[in-house]
Amino acid sequence: xxxxxxxxxxxxxxxxxxxxxxxxxxxxxxxxxxxxxxxxxxxxxxxxxxxxxxxxxxxxxxxxxxxxxxxxxxxxxxxxxxxxxxxxxxxxxxxxxxxxxxxxxxxxxxxxxx
Amino acid sequence: xxxxxxxxxxxxxxxxxxxxxxxxxxxxxxxxxxxxxxxxxxxxxxxxxxxxxxxxxxxxxxxxxxxxxxxxxxxxxxxxxxxxxxxxxxxxxxxxxxxxxxxxxxxxxxxxxx
Numbered sequence: 574x575x576x577x578x579x580x581x582x583x584x585x586x587x588x589x590x591x592x593x594x595x596x597x598x599x600x601x602x603x604x605x606x607x608x609x610x611x612x613x614x615x616x617x618x619x620x621x622x623x624x625x626x627x628x629x630x631x632x633x634x635x636x637x638x639x640x641x642x643x644x645x646x647x648x649x650x651x652x653x654x655x656x657x658x659x660x661x662x663x664x665x666x667x668x669x670x671x672x673x674x675x676x677x678x679x680x681x682x683x684x685x686x687x
Numbered sequence: 688x689x690x691x692x693x694x695x696x697x698x699x700x701x702x703x704x705x706x707x708x709x710x711x712x713x714x715x716x717x718x719x720x721x722x723x724x725x726x727x728x729x730x731x732x733x734x735x736x737x738x739x740x741x742x743x744x745x746x747x748x749x750x751x752x753x754x755x756x757x758x759x760x761x762x763x764x765x766x767x768x769x770x771x772x773x774x775x776x777x778x779x780x781x782x783x784x785x786x787x788x789x790x791x792x793x794x795x796x797x798x799x800x801x
Contacts, residue, residue, distance in 0.1 A: 678730030
């Protein structure tokens with residue numbers, strides 16, 4: 574595997590379910606990000622991890638819970654979601670948590686909440 | 688707060704014609720600027736970036752962009768488009784003062800017609 578991978582690619586879940594999204598980067602980067610991409614809206618930064626430490630929580634509801642066990646893996650745990658949480662969730666990584674470094678994106682998980 | 692405006696939500700253009708995708712940002716300070724492309728069912732891929740130096744930046748796939756500080760613009764251009772350039776294009780800005788946040792525009796869907 575190369576780059577940034579995300580699993581699953583598609584997920585349909587009910588509002589009472591619990592599921593997790595997984596992201597893995599094979600680039601040796603130190604910073605990882607979760608974004609939410611909804612139709613007709615700019616990408617929304619949700620969480621940032623730098624060297625496994627969470628450095629940003631962009632006012633994300635508690636039904637989204639991130640986990641970063643090491644610099645290569647990032648999870649997003651989901652529970653009791655709402656229909657408006659349906660979106661494409663993108664994971665990204667960068668060499669460092671500074672603005673000049675390119676962020677590399679995974680293909681995303683298309684989440685549908687029913 | 689910084690913002691990024693992509694005025695055109697959709698741009699149709701015939702194959703082999705030139706194209707310009709517009710991006711304006713709101714900032715009175717120095718910024719880093721990026722263009723990303725998103726093909727269907729994929730994540731975002733960096734096309735080019737401006738950090739400093741020459742205001743004309745060349746990227747992958749024959750794209751280029753020009754940084755215009757006085758007009759706070761960073762328009763993306765390609766002299767001759769191909770069907771394969773059909774995708775969503777996102778402009779992003781970040782603050783070089785030390786933060787890592789990218790502020791994305793809402794995207795422009797480029798549709799290349801045969």
